[in-house]
Amino acid sequence: MTAATRRPDWEAVGLRREEYERVCGLLGREPNPTELRMFGVMWSEHCAYKHSRPYLRRLPTAGPGVLRGPGENAGVVEVAPGLAAALKVESHNHPSAVDPFHGAATGVGGILRDVLSMGARPVALLDSLRFGPPDDPQSRRLRDGVVAGISHYGNSVGVPVVGGEVLYEDCYRANPLVNVACVGLLPSSRVFTSAAAGPGNPVVYAGARTGRDGIGGASFASEELDEGSAEADRGAVQIGDPFAGKLLIEATLEALDTGAVVALQDMGAAGLTCAAAEMSARGGVGMVLHLDRVPRRERGMTPTEVLLSESQERMLLVVQRGREEEVLKAYRRWGLRAEVVGEVVAEPVLRVYDAGQLVVELPPSALTQAPTYRVPEQEPEARRALRDADLSGLPQPDLTEALLRVLRSPSVVGKRPIYTQYDHMVQLRTVVGPGADAAVLRLVEAPPRGIAVSVDGNGRIAYLDPWAGGAGAVCEATLNVACVGARPVAVTDGLNLGNPERPEVAWELAGVVDGIADACRVLGVPVVGGNVSLYNESERGAVYPTPVVVCLGVLEDVGCAVPTGFQKAGDLVVVVGSGQVSLGGSEYLRVAHGRVAGCPVRADLELHRRLVDVLVRAAQQGLLRSAHDLSEGGLAVALAEACVAGGVGARCQLSPELFGRRTDVALFGEGPSRVVVSVAPERYEAFAELCARSRVPIRLAGRVGGTDLRVQLAEAEVVVPVEDLRSAWEAYR
């Protein structure tokens, strides 16, 4: 290659010319090659949120119980007097596409350390997954690899995977989505920070040794996947060591117990560079680091490699001067490496030496102050046309057959073969495990209280109407938590979209964030953190804009947790909440008619708030025998699932006045804020009164009992033995 055709250095590290000029402006000189690489990674979309930051400002982040909002490694919210939960979600989409097992495994490791960085012991994991259809062996392989990776890491570290979701669409074939969330517990009085402080305090490196893995992983996550990328980005595959991850959790908690730790952060994307820059910038101080003191796995690593390595299972800590031995001892007791590698300085400068040689000298804030971009937002014409599609003339298929097909659809079918691969019981907190609307964990620290968690999102809805998808994800997650009887207290969100430099994706991003923001504002549930993954595109196109929302709720008494399935013959079946449904973006439309089109229902957020409140109070008052939210597959699937879960049938009548004329819409139409509950006959009056007072509509639909699900409609009747429902629902592929 001649000098003339060589890519400019800034382009090689992924910066634009203007960005390079801005770097020079901030430094007052040109960066040296090591510094340039650091900017390349720190100013990548993955680390810097260049395209998403302006939108994220719209999210409501404050609330009465919020101890830490976005801006730290995880959000923290109080869940009982003196007890707090840390909460965070993170994506590992690109690494999982390249190596599903290790990509997903390291995703688990990373999110555990985010929560650990707040001083919390991780107590639960959730996974939200998207793949191409499972009849494609490649998609199945990806899925099985991802599940095996999560299982490998989660089981080994002893943090239960208590919930999650798996949905399949063509658009995820080349771009699977792997979002993992973690919840941790900590004393409210002992929330840690990543803000470095105290000039003269030593900086401690702890955990696994540094190798050449994952160099440039953050910038890799900010590129589209193409055929050549696999080879070119070999360095971007990281391998996790759950054993080291487990030791790091125990040793770090022990180190924090000494009281000698001032601040800490994990070394994730962009490794040591990111941790040192963010910790310094957040604390308004500087750091001096000596790279030759960093424990290494390989000989001959350059300073750039040590600074940018994304080797897993490492933490950076600032420790009170004179007490470093206590902290080092905790790590070494657990067989991990721990070394003092530098110290905090008052001057806001990051000064890095290698064998006495100064290799980097930068203001840390320069690394954390990437520019932001606004791309003009433009809804594509074709999308509007899809949404405006007239679905009123669709032929109606045989409804029984349609119900079984929807139940068998991979996105709806029971996920037991997945979640039995996860240890969901370790730590002895799991009162309700995977398979229910939300998982319930007891708080042994504050009995009989518990927390509930759920993760939800529907990319198809967001594709047709980003706002409806964003708001819908919040509604579904909060409703799931409310169904088990818990009051939602916080959410964290993961946004997965395509290339944000395209106006269409900018439009999707804006709409999705607005939907989340509006919903959270009306529901009074703060967003305490989140994650953005962009550039989820291949030559086959972008993924559907896919927001996933993790909701954390608090349950006054875990003994009052409401089950999903029908419990007792004779109980009344009641459909509670919104009456608005549509086939737009529904599972039925795709499965029975092969179409993704139509106008999804936009949530009535005020009604949703009242619905959540009614469910929580009804649960507390013991009025509910079961509760299950309506999502993919609508009322028919919810009834079927309640029958299968309870092992009992039900007989329902859907009168056209209440449920609409078109029977497939009544059965399979989808829309937010709808729940099917069962209530003991003697409690019905109290429940109806509670709903009436809160202006939440209810429709009496039938009774629990028998061995069939019978649904009588205006002109038709659907009758399916519960056993057939079960075998359809268990047809996992």
Add this chain to the structure above:
Amino acid sequence: MNKRVRVVVFLKPGVLDAQGQAVETGLRALGFEASEVRVGKAFELTVPEEGWRERVRELCERFLTNPLIEDYEVFEREEVCVP
């Protein structure tokens, strides 16, 4: 006709080999002198003889290994009947 082949797979040099580290520690604890321990995988399988080299190569690259992080070697075996 069939062919019996053995494939041995190791992580590429430089890729973290957590198992290798653990085994090395274990060996040392037992008083064995051993270093640079690497742990890999081994496969044995029977494939149709015709064009077996290309087949096995393809199968390794597409299924048995991740060529990004692993190297493999293929060996011919005597045709043995695995009961």
Add this chain to the structure above:
Amino acid sequence: MNKRVRVVVFLKPGVLDAQGQAVETGLRALGFEASEVRVGKAFELTVPEEGWRERVRELCERFLTNPLIEDYEVFEREEVCVP
């Protein structure tokens, strides 16, 4: 002087190899013809040259394998430096 050795370990014939069966099913699903698939482990390690055969045998029997369920083979390797 040191010696680099490779140890290949498979479950004894007759002991059900669940992983081997799973790999076989996976290969078939992708359209590869393969049968009698066995999945095992491979180790490479450097040991002092003197008396290496006995040493490696001992180390295999006492630690690297479980003789109740596994068989092993030992191979000499060229001395290579694993970086």
Add this chain to the structure above:
Amino acid sequence: MRDPRFAVVVFPGSNCDRDCLHVLRDVLGYAAQFVWHETEDLSGFDAVLLPGGFSYGDYLRPGAVAATSPVVRAVRRFASLGGLVLGVCNGFQVLTEAGLLPGALLRNRTPTFRCEWVHLRVERTDTPFTGLYAPGEVVRMPIAHGDGRYHAPREVLEELERQRQVVFRYVDAQGRTTLDANPNGSVHHIAGVVNAAGNVLGLMPHPERCSEEVLGGQDGRRLFESMHRWLRERAAVAAGRSG
């Protein structure tokens, strides 16, 4: 009379250690404490628990590295002197690797990890671990393992059955040993075995996960209570002799 003292071993990578301690100490009120994998001193303890988890990462074979640890050397001596040793899940794997129990635990028949509730039949109630169960009783316990398929050569199996060393078998809700009720393909449906002397028990299911009703059942609790009662009785006999 001194209350029996329980030790819960902590290996690096153990992850049910805290759960076991919680049940013994907080739920049952027994004298229990952690012991570190580097200790060789188990004096003062009456029972030792090897908990579930992934000791040393389980990287070679489950339990293989742990079997070489100082504390397992101590457990060997402890067991030979008649102390009670209970290995749960990974603890069971450690005990087989250490040669304290016969057989080996192989990758599950479907080679994935499985976490779910199973039914077990209690085959013997004349052990220190099962005194409070009824003979042939069917109990429910959770499993959570990837390598739980019990295997032993035919002669060993025959010997095990002859000596009635199989203490728990996987069964269906009616107590039948069916193929479907065997979650990992264990030979003879074996879920737990005891050594010939009767003082070392290993089992794959997790009794500590079913010792409180709020977690879905309490069938595991009686296993710990049986141990406690047996130890107290032994102490009483000893006290009677010396007194």
